[in-house]
Amino acid sequence: MRVVVAPDSFKGSVTADDAARALARGWLAYRPGDDVRLLPLADGGEGTVDAFAAALPDAERRTMTVPGPDGRPVSAAWLLLPDGTAVLELAQSSGLPLMGRPDPLGAHTYGLGVVARAALAAGATRLVIGLGGSASTDGGAGALRALGLRLQDEGGRDLPLGGAALADLARLDATYLLPAPPGGVQLLVDVTAPLTGPAGAAAVYGPQKGAEAADVRLLDGALRRLAELAGGDPDEPGAGAAGGTAYGLAAVWGARIVPGATRIAELVGLADALAGADVVLTGEGRFDETSLTGKVVGTLLQAAGSAGASVGVVAGQIGGPVPGSVSAAVPLVELAGSVEAALSDPARWLTEAGELLSRRLTRD
Incomplete structure (x- = not known):
């Protein structure tokens, strides 16, 4: 058989x-x-990099140390495929198990952006990013900041990392934002949640990350503020994936949200x-x-x-x-x-x- x-x-x-x-x-x-x-x-969460590595033996695994979701250093692996595609996994750089203790308001995705930046520097022509298992609800703001985007308050000061800080967002400055690779960016998600509202990133997944009711209201409002300035489509199915990271990368960086399990199955030859x-x-x-x-x-x-x-x-x-x-x-x-x-x-x-x-x- x-x-x-x-x-x-x-x-x-x-x-x-x-x-x-x-x-x-x-x-x-x-x-x-x-x-x-x-x-x-995998479906875009934990194990995405390993799934690609097992199916594609010619992939080159690279490991680096990046700031984790609470700022402490963590080790994150990513793959560079022979065709120039880089495969990244948010769970390795910004995942919930990496937290020393829950911090729903301050946890961030900065480490994911550091990995993406390294992949671009290594010559990656396309990025495939698995989004799942995140510790934060920052709308991908941390990752975008690592890629060069400035997020500022009314006084022109750079906001601190974390989803709660987005409540004070007044301006996005993309002057130094790295361009997306020529082959584009695919975001692998396993949820259909929108960015905000009762079915959104903060309301549904915030409590899993330690958010109390008041925290959820604050984070949801902060994500709404991000959407007001970034544009895009906050109601797109999957925009709320990984604490809204799917929305942020789609709206600001032109990334495309796709069903993770289906896309990975295609890419590994199921x-x-x-x-x-x-x-x-x-x-x-x-x-x-x-x-x-x-x-x-x-x-x-x-x-x-x-x-x-x-x-x-x-x-x-x-x-x-x-x-x-x-x-x-x-x-x-x-x-x-x-x-x-x-x-x-x-x-x-x-x-x-x-x-x-x-x-x-x-x-x-």
């Missing part, structure tokens, strides 16, 4: 690459003669991998109704259905009914006996899940 193993990362637990290896190891323990191909995926496949194994940390809207698993289910392959899903937890397009599903929490057990040794339980699926999805 031909088997494609294409999971997302199990966020905070195991990378997509390690998850794919563990699932394949379990499958091959029961069916050692099968043709198993590993194709770890369709070719699925041609002739009998089974697809995929998974993520939590499988629920949101998995079917722009996430890796939902994208895999559609692609596998078109290819005529059966699908096995592994998730840390499964919330809600499993759709009929899934042939078999394994929640690691039930396999391990508890959340704590599943998190303590995810590779072990993913391996066992892979073997269990090999038995459920085959007849011989």
Whole structure:
């Protein structure tokens, strides 16, 4: 049989690459003669760089130290592909797990801009930026500042970093803003949220970053102020991704917002991998109704259905009914006996899940 193993990362637990290896190891323990191909995926968040690196072995990985979302130095990796495309991942430079403590008003995306600037200096002709897992709600202002944009108050003073400071924004000065690369900038997102309002970046995702009700109101107003001066389309689906970073880079730098999981699947050759496949194994940390809207698993289910392959899903937890397009599903929490057990040794339980699926999805 031909088997494609294409999971997302199990966020905070195991990378997509390690998850794919563990699932394949379990499958091959029961069916050692099968043709198993590993194709770890991402939707624009954590694991985007690793997904590209695993699928494109000619990519050159570069690592640099940049200011993290709270100003402390962090290590961020990016890729330079043979065709001149640079692949960046906000989660590595400006992600929520990088915070020493929550700071919803002051966290920023400056580090992402530093990485983008380095990619341009290295000769990148196109940027692909995964947006997901951000610590901030700054509308991408920090990243744009690192790229040369000046954000000033009424007195002509440069604003401090952080989303709350945008409430005092009076002027944008793009005199020294680096131009976008000739091949453009693609922003990979996994949400359809607009920039502001009850479904926007501050209201929906601010509380996940430590924002109280008053903080959400302040941040939402600050993002509205940014939109008043930057123009663009704050209501575009996905504009609210990564605390509004998608909006800021689109409005000021001309970047294009695209569905992350779908675009990554195209770029790493998912369709070719699925041609002739009998089974697809995929998974993520939590499988629920949101998995079917722009996430890796939902994208895999559609692609596998078109290819005529059966699908096995592994998730840390499964919330809600499993759709009929899934042939078999394994929640690691039930396999391990508890959340704590599943998190303590995810590779072990993913391996066992892979073997269990090999038995459920085959007849011989």
